[in-house]
Amino acid sequence: MSKVICYSDIHHGTLIGKLGSNDVDLRVEDALDVERQVTQYCLDHGIDTVLFCGDRFRSRNPSVWLFNMVEEVWFDRADKGIETFALVGNHDQYRIVGHGSNYSVLWNKKVVSDRVHVIEQPSTITIKDKAFGFVPFGYSLCCADWKVDLIVFHDELQGFKDDRGYIGRSGFSTKELRQTCKFFLSGHIHAFADVHGQGLIVGAPYQMDMLDVGIRKGFLVFDTETFEHEFVETRVPKIVRIDVLDDTDVVKEQEVAGNYVYCRTSRNKMDAVKDKLKRFEARAFRVDEIVDKGMFVEAFARKVYEARSGNEMIHEYIDSRDVPNKLSLREKGCEIWQEVAG
Ligand SMILES: [Mn+2]
DSSP, X not given: OOEEEEEOOOOBTOOOGGGOSTTHHHHHHHHHHHHHHHHHHHHHHTOOEEEEOSOOBSSSSOOHHHHHHHHHHHHHHHHTTOEEEEEOOTTTBOSSTTSOBTTHHHHHTTOOOTTEEEEOSOEEEEETTEEEEEEOTTOOGGGOOOOOSEEEEESOBTTOBOTTSOBOOSSBOHHHHXXXXXXXXXXXXXXXXXXXXXXXXXXXXXXXXXXXXXXXXXXXEEETTTOOEEEEXXXXXXXXXXXXXXXXXXXXXXXHTTSEEEEEEOGGGHHHHHHHHHHTTOSEEEEEEOOOHHHHHHHHHHHHHHHXXXXXXXXXXXXXSOOSOHHHHHHHHHHHHHHHHO
């Protein structure tokens, strides 16, 4: 079996800011469920190796209760005979590169499983008869004189534009990767991408913030022999954004049921929208009042008009410019202003 599972950037402990902070348990459960889905997929398909490409927790110092819950699912995976290679990402790392990570707590507790390998330093490891070079966040390829089959790193890819419109500024270049390996897998950027057949950006396995709305999330089944991949979508609640502005906008049950919903609507519709979201069993929701732009524009225009009349502004404008026929321009300008201002 030359296939492995790749996933990345699970960021345990991430909340959805827009939905407030009282949804901790729900989000923790979502992320743990992703871990379980990875394990179950391995068991169902006879896959015994998992590559995690970095950023296990959102925080460098995760709460002990959260840490223990994540440890439990990782060790459960190990107990079932599955080996996990985990790269240290920027979120896992303490301030100084090379000086420990949030995995270190695990070493201190001396509960290390021999099937969980944490990679804190650039290292070459043979997996499935292939030479892998692992580069944790904060290290570059120039310090590693490697010729390997695959590079796994956690950083941006220079000049690469992802699905969310973000263009990589720093990090690894495809040129230096081409000189070092045949194929690469990277963590850090949250949107999955196939980089011109040269490598894959693994992406985050579930929707994490408003920018992820509408983007498919999952993990990869990666063939270390052929470098082919299969994208497996995770089954976790999604983030849905809706605007209910007029009577043609309706809250659809199949869209909101079981999901996180951020909705904007007018003041007089707020209660009805909230009732609907409750009835359709949204997992969590927030309804904000949408501000009527037209009202603001009108108020602003009135203010300008009161402060200084339109005619005054036209005179001022024409006086400031070197144009012929100022008199007729003034007349024409005031005429137009009367039309516009009504
Ligand atoms: Mn990262």
